[in-house]
Amino acid sequence: MSTKTEKTILLSDMIRFRKSKEALDDLDFTFFEDVAEALEISKDELEVIYEGTNSPTHRKVSTERITHFHRLLLAMDIDKEPSTKDLEKAKNFGFRMGFHESAIELVMDSMGDYPNKVHTPGAFLEIFSDYYDNEEEE
Incomplete structure (x- = not known):
């Protein structure tokens, strides 16, 4: 993955997908933090993505x-x-x-x-x- 946009879309879709559960647990959020770090996405950006303000792109x-x-x-x-x-x-x-x-x-x-x-x-x-x-x- 080369662009920030592609990385953000991936993380956003992963989070949206996991939110299909009734409640997310600490393991889920730890996983997203690890993925964000690997994708060079800051914790602030992760928080914005996690709150669902990022729209998907096909x-x-x-x-x-x-x-x-x-x-x-x-x-x-x-x-x-x-x-x-x-x-x-x-x-x-x-x-x-x-x-x-x-x-x-x-x-x-x-x-x-x-x-x-x-x-x-x-x-x-x-x-x-x-x-x-x-x-x-x-």
């Missing part, structure tokens, strides 16, 4: 959208126990990012095939590329 390049969706799923699983509400929120993010329902379902259904329910980046990209390659052939 990515246009497919690989960026797929990578971003993967990051959101990684954020969802920081407590290792995604709720039904978390899973529905993840699906809705995928739909809003423009992914086909079948591709999203393949991702969700195969989560249990990986340690800690986390797809490897290669496997994640393969699911989407296989689906879209097959769709174009039809």
Whole structure:
């Protein structure tokens, strides 16, 4: 990720995604502080993002959208126990990012095939590329 805007969008989407829980705990906020630090986002900027004053921006390049969706799923699983509400929120993010329902379902259904329910980046990209390659052939 090269620009401040891209980094801010990622963190904003991760926070918005985690807020699907009834209440965020200290682990959640510590995680966001660590991510912000890694992305070189100040604590003041994190606070603004956390309060929801940052609006989302949609990515246009497919690989960026797929990578971003993967990051959101990684954020969802920081407590290792995604709720039904978390899973529905993840699906809705995928739909809003423009992914086909079948591709999203393949991702969700195969989560249990990986340690800690986390797809490897290669496997994640393969699911989407296989689906879209097959769709174009039809």
